[in-house]
Amino acid sequence: MEPVIKYELIKECSQTKARLGKIYTPHGVIETPIFMPVGTRATVKAMTPEELKDIGSQIILGNTYHLYLRPGHDLIAEAGGLHKFMNWDKPILTDSGGFQVFSLGGLRKITEEGVEFKSHIDGSKHFITPEKSIEIQNALGSDIMMAFDECVPYPKDWHYVKESLERTTRWAKRCKDANKNPDRQAVFGIIQGGMYKDLREESARQIIDLDFPGYAVGGLSVGEPGDLLLEVLDHTMPFLPKDKPRYFMGAGSPDYLIELVLRGIDMADCVLPTRIARNGTALTTRGKVVVRNAKYSRDFTALDNECDCYTCKNYSKAYIRHLFNVDEILGARLTTIHNLHFLLKLMENIREAIKEDRLLEFRREFYDKYGYPNYIDKLKGF
């Protein structure tokens, strides 16, 4: 049987650990490194699928926890799966629901069997096991399913993290075994281990031993400082096999995306660009622009004068500010288009830079205009 998910390494960066690659999925090919817009509840907020494609989205996320609660995975299965339900024919990755169970759901109890939690909507009690998570993801029909794991918050003591990662490994095995559609849906493993280097290594060895077609680095970007995040990541990456895609869960600021790619990450996702868009903040080549600010009320220039997205080609800051000021839906639409376009274009530029052996130059030029992240002077290497 052909593998459902295949990774092709096209080129290794001559300056960093970045990689240019392709991921083959049942719904098409993804060029990596890539940012994945998040479609929590069967829609990337404020966007149509056509708009997502227009700005270069190659793959989007769906959230198992949210879709399980509303409208229910059985309903989506009846609709013909998530692709058909939401009119998206390119690849979909679904998370396992683990992160939301632990962060949104009123967590009741973690046992070897699974997790008992309360719905954040109506307080109803639910029990999710690794098998249940995969059952839901099988019903959704995503190309890439994530293993059900415990994302340990920061900070947490060594003993807790060790116990948790070992359970996460046992759950990962159960997830793999539970997959009812191995011909068209694949499970990715998730490496945990908190901020402890020995535990990161242990988790990496255990998860990789189970042989998944792709691996996520989980449990980072959970509140720790940026330099610690990168230090733990730097320590973890060498354990990952070169012939599999590497996914960093929960990064969406331009600086994180750049730093992650430099360290060999191929895929990342985050609600940040769409969430701040709906609050009236735009990501631009000169840093963030809070377009709600009064100083833009008579600024008739584009959000970003170097941007060629639909929003920047047609609308001024003054107009967008007005839309936010009077609570018009079009405001959120225009900033969302811009922010997602900005990150997808950033990733395209990064791929180009890897190809042309000038990733470090690209990075410096980017930060010179955008501003350097506050953790950047602490960085070693590069």
Added chain:
Amino acid sequence: MEPVIKYELIKECSQTKARLGKIYTPHGVIETPIFMPVGTRATVKAMTPEELKDIGSQIILGNTYHLYLRPGHDLIAEAGGLHKFMNWDKPILTDSGGFQVFSLGGLRKITEEGVEFKSHIDGSKHFITPEKSIEIQNALGSDIMMAFDECVPYPKDWHYVKESLERTTRWAKRCKDANKNPDRQAVFGIIQGGMYKDLREESARQIIDLDFPGYAVGGLSVGEPGDLLLEVLDHTMPFLPKDKPRYFMGAGSPDYLIELVLRGIDMADCVLPTRIARNGTALTTRGKVVVRNAKYSRDFTALDNECDCYTCKNYSKAYIRHLFNVDEILGARLTTIHNLHFLLKLMENIREAIKEDRLLEFRREFYDKYGYPNYIDKLKGF
């Protein structure tokens, strides 16, 4: 000087008083009869200009009262006018602000000079005169400006209505004289007179005497029963000249649009289709569909199986219901596209039916599926 707005009567209906025509404006030609989507605050809610064009919008409305308060007409003038500010290059009609001053604003006092009112946003005091209304509309740069009038509520006594309509006539004259851009913006007159036939006639004669390039029938659809509306309209229409476009202010239900066209109306506008869309109600060939209803939760068919709009081609009731259920912006977008498409398509079908001398057949077939309005059996004629 060429007139700014020119009406061409192409064909009179052989069965009714309906007319097929064209209105020439500085921003293009409008085929009539037409429905005009309302863009209250420099945006037709939830839509982009491109989406509006895709579904056949030929002209949209802007609201003088709202734009005067936020972001301010001076700001829009600085942006290059409303067309440029909101990225709409087809015709725009602006109302005079009169209706909103009387309905939304905390009305303080009507004098011969103008109207004092309080902003519905911050309670600030404002004074609008006919000259001020035109000054604002000149700043917005609309193709068609409306004369500042008093829209008398229903019911109201004869003496009040008579006094009011006579003042409205004097205001209409002042509006015409106040127009600073007679080379590119035209003022339409508005006929008032409440539900009194003698006063309708008086208002019509006075306003038409001022010789505007187009006339609106105002002060109807203000709470009176449907049969009374049509009775007053039937009485008023014969006074209107054939060589000028006729605009009915505030009608957006399919049955009203049909009945108005039958009586010789060329243009109509209303927030109804967009407002009910955002509440989860769709206009369809089989009547209204309240897609929020639980009975649609597993209905995987389109809102309207005879519709070929973007929404109906790609999404199911179950999906749209889910979007409303979890408060996703895409829900309002999809129903808005559908409802506006529905009305614009209805007007296109009406134009086709006039052309082919089968308007009454079209009307009967439409009502047979959509349902007859409750006032229809009281109708005389047709």
